Amino acid sequence: MSGRILDIASNTFREAVRDRVLYNLIAFALLMSGAAILVGQISIGIERLVVINLGLTAVSLFGIVIAIFIGIGLVSKEIDKRTLYTVLSRPVQRWEFIIGKFFGLAGTLVVNAFFMSVGVFAALFYVSRHFQTSDGWVLVALYFIILQFLIITALALLFSSFSSPLLSAVFAFALFVIGTFAEDLRGFAGLTKGIVRWLATGAAYLVPNFSALNVISSVAHEQPVAGQLILSNTAYTLVYASMALCGAVLIFEHRNLK
Amino acid sequence: MSPSWRITITASVLLVACLTGSVLLLRGIDRERSAATLEEVLYISSPTLLKRMSLGYDGLLADVYWTRAVQYFGDKLIRGSEHFDLLAPLLEITTTLDPHLLVAYEYGSNFLAPKIPGGAGQPQRAIKLAEFGIRNNPNQWHLYYDLGFIYYMELGDYANAEQAFADGAKVPNAHQVMRIMAAKMAEHAGNIQTARLMWVTTYQTTLDPNVKSNAVAHLNALQVDEDVTSLEGLVSHYCETMGHLPQSFSDLAAANMLRSVPVDPLGHTYKLMPDGRVEVRVPDDLPFIEKGTPIGYIPPRMPKLPPVK
Numbered sequence: 001m002s003g004r005i006l007d008i009a010s011n012t013f014r015e016a017v018r019d020r021v022l023y024n025l026i027a028f029a030l031l032m033s034g035a036a037i038l039v040g041q042i043s044i045g046i047e048r049l050v051v052i053n054l055g056l057t058a059v060s061l062f063g064i065v066i067a068i069f070i071g072i073g074l075v076s077k078e079i080d081k082r083t084l085y086t087v088l089s090r091p092v093q094r095w096e097f098i099i100g101k102f103f104g105l106a107g108t109l110v111v112n113a114f115f116m117s118v119g120v121f122a123a124l125f126y127v128s129r130h131f132q133t134s135d136g137w138v139l140v141a142l143y144f145i146i147l148q149f150l151i152i153t154a155l156a157l158l159f160s161s162f163s164s165p166l167l168s169a170v171f172a173f174a175l176f177v178i179g180t181f182a183e184d185l186r187g188f189a190g191l192t193k194g195i196v197r198w199l200a201t202g203a204a205y206l207v208p209n210f211s212a213l214n215v216i217s218s219v220a221h222e223q224p225v226a227g228q229l230i231l232s233n234t235a236y237t238l239v240y241a242s243m244a245l246c247g248a249v250l251i252f253e254h255r256n257l258k
Numbered sequence: 259m260s261p262s263w264r265i266t267i268t269a270s271v272l273l274v275a276c277l278t279g280s281v282l283l284l285r286g287i288d289r290e291r292s293a294a295t296l297e298e299v300l301y302i303s304s305p306t307l308l309k310r311m312s313l314g315y316d317g318l319l320a321d322v323y324w325t326r327a328v329q330y331f332g333d334k335l336i337r338g339s340e341h342f343d344l345l346a347p348l349l350e351i352t353t354t355l356d357p358h359l360l361v362a363y364e365y366g367s368n369f370l371a372p373k374i375p376g377g378a379g380q381p382q383r384a385i386k387l388a389e390f391g392i393r394n395n396p397n398q399w400h401l402y403y404d405l406g407f408i409y410y411m412e413l414g415d416y417a418n419a420e421q422a423f424a425d426g427a428k429v430p431n432a433h434q435v436m437r438i439m440a441a442k443m444a445e446h447a448g449n450i451q452t453a454r455l456m457w458v459t460t461y462q463t464t465l466d467p468n469v470k471s472n473a474v475a476h477l478n479a480l481q482v483d484e485d486v487t488s489l490e491g492l493v494s495h496y497c498e499t500m501g502h503l504p505q506s507f508s509d510l511a512a513a514n515m516l517r518s519v520p521v522d523p524l525g526h527t528y529k530l531m532p533d534g535r536v537e538v539r540v541p542d543d544l545p546f547i548e549k550g551t552p553i554g555y556i557p558p559r560m561p562k563l564p565p566v567k
Contacts, residue, residue: 043325045361045466053317060315180313210314217317221358 004092005100012104013111016070021108024062025115031058036123047127052138052220055120060145060216062116063109064176067149070108071156072168074101079257088257095249102157102245109149117142134222140230141219147237148213152176154244155208161248162255179210208240300344305354312355320356323348327362331369331378342378345369349387353394363391363401371408376546376561381412392425399436400463402426406439407456419443435459454480471563478523478564479546482538486549489520489528489536503534522550524564 016022032055039050075098078084087097120138125131155175159168178185182204189200213233215225302308312319327348334342349366353359370384371377388405395401406422409415420443427436435455442452454477461473489507492515496504500513507530510516519527526539528550538550545561 039321039325042329043321044328044365044468046321046324046359049317049359050321053315053321057315057318177313181310214314216315217320217356217358220317223358 002096004096005103008087008092008097008100009103009107012074012101013107016105016108019070021066021070022112022115024066025112025119028058028062028116029119032119032123036126048124049220051120051123051127053216055116055123056138056141056145056216056219059113059116059120059142060148060214063113063145063149064152066112067105067109067152068156068169068172068176070105071153072160072165072172074105074157075160075252076165076168084257094253098157098161098245098249098252102153102241105153105157106150109153110146113142113146113149132222134219134224137215137219137222137225140225141215143230144213144215144233147233148210150237150241151179151208151210151244154241154248158244158248158251161252175207176210179208180214181211182207182209183211209236213237300347303347303351305351308351309355316355320352320359320362323352323355324359324362327352327366327369334378335375338375340374342370342380345378346380346383346387350390353387353390357390357394360391360395360398360400363387363395364404367391367404367408371412373412375557381408384408384412397429399426399429399432402429403433403436403439403459403463406443407460410443410456411453416443433459433463450480450484468563471565475545475561475563478544479548481523482544482547483549485520485522485528486536486538489530490534492516493530493534493536497534503532504530506530 032051035050035054036047039047043050075084078087084097088094117139120142121131121135124135124138152172156168156172159171163171185204185207186201189197189204192200212229215229219225302311308319309316327345330348331342331345334345349362349370352362352366356362367384367388369377370387371381373379385405385408388401388408391398391401392405402422402425406419406426409419409422420440423436423440423443426432427440429436438455439452439459442455457473457476457480461470461477464470464473492510493504496510496513496515504510504513507516507519507528511518521527522538522544524540524543529537529539531537536550537552538544538547541547541551541555542558542562543564544550545557545563551557
């Protein structure tokens with residue numbers, strides 16, 4: 001990674017921290033400690049399950065909301081404040097700006113997810129009084145959640161490179177929802193015929209596949225995650241996020257900033 | 259005091275006052291509205307639709323619905339309700355959202371199957387739930403046990419109970435009692451010994467203190483039922499032999515029919531009534547007993563379960 005990309009990334013990270021993005025950790029801590037203490041009193045036999053399900057769901061949803069709402073403003077905010085012109089008047093390429101922004105926000109989300117993961121494991125230890133081998137699969141689920149963040153961040157940047165913040169947020173959130181139905185979409189496409197089938201299948205493969213990146217329920221039941229799935233999901237995320245970033249770079253390169 | 263501080267203090271006091279006022283008003287509104295209307299609503303009753311709407315976070319939603327089912331059942335039980343209309347739908351939603359949530363099958367079938375007031379009196383829905391659990395978790399012998407338990411305890415259906423225990427016995431690492439239970443069902447052994455074996459197995463194979471406590475209460479009840487039957491038999495025998503009813507258990511001991519004054523599982527002595535019936539001293543402490551209760555006795559709405567260490 002070039003020094004310029006690294007500088008933009010670290011500035012993006014600092015800006016996110018200055019914007020009090022990490023304050024969500026307080027809400028998360030309250031949520032986890034509340035769940036760990038209360039659930040044993042209002043339910044039966046699901047203390048561990050709730051901590052894992054609630055913890056991982058919160059990590060995922062908090063991160064996706066941050067990725068969308070910070071991601072959509074990464075480019076437009078710089079244009080509105082006119083700081084983009086200062087940056088681009090220096091020897092910084094437009095593509096470096098986009099890639100730097102991506103890594104900056106991805107770094108913020110990883111740091112955020114790290115602290116949340118510490119909270120999840122602390123709550124898990126509180127309810128179980130010990131760790132067990134199967135808790136390792138929770139780390140895999142967390143890794144998959146970070147992969148989700150990378151895709152969403154890249155998509156938010158893509159939309160942010162040509163659209164208004166509001167529309168970018170709508171597009172990114174809509175794609176997240178559609179992406180959770182990706183497997184169903186491919187199934188529906190398979191039921192059609194002719195040109196419709198081609199179009200439907202193409203659309204189904206174009207939307208991100210978030211369903212395969214969600215293994216929260218299975219790790220909560222201590223079911224292992226196949227090594228092949230970890231490799232495939234990693235490769236898919238790298239390819240898909242790169243594709244979205246390429247789109248963002250292409251659009252931003254040709255955008256008239258005057 | 260500066261004007262800024264005056265505004266701060268005034269605003270703070272107003273904020274607290276408004277917050278208190280809104281809480282008090284809401285409590286008043288809650289009292290005015292029918293609680294039944296609020297709790298009997300299941301806004302979305304389709305488990306499949308809910309699963310789709312959960313956006314992949316179905317595990318957490320299943321936990322929420324399971325907690326709601328527990329709260330619903332507990333609340334109805336405490337109030338002595340005879341209608342548990344939402345219990346089965348709540349359990350079906352829970353298990354569709356998370357088909358591997360074993361606790362929902364194990365407890366859920368035990369909520370549904372027993373007769374009112376101890377349960378919802380819906381054994382057929384309990385069977386449906388247990389069968390759904392087995393289809394999704396075929397290697398969990400405990401679910402076959404629960405199914406056999408419902409057939410035997412609630413319906414007296416020995417053939418289906420035998421089938422459930424026999425199927426469960428084939429599961430890898432199944433408890434050896436499954437084979438014994440299948441054999442007992444084949445003999446149509448609807449007796450206290452079979453029931454005792456089932457509750458002992460339940461006690462030994464669960465880690466949950468509530469289930470253990472429930473099993474102990476049922477074992478105590480079986481013991482009382484057996485003791486009372488036996489003691490009343492002795493009283494009848496004494497009456498036939500002596501021509502009159504015994505005044506106390508000491509009379510039975512004097513006639514060499516008893517070694518000492520008998521005690522119930524909690525250590526209290528049984529009472530011999532003037533009409534020859536045998537009663538326990540504290541029936542509220544011995545839930546589920548079918549014999550030994552005073553005439554006209556009404557058990558408490560919530561069974562008083564013994565503490566388990």
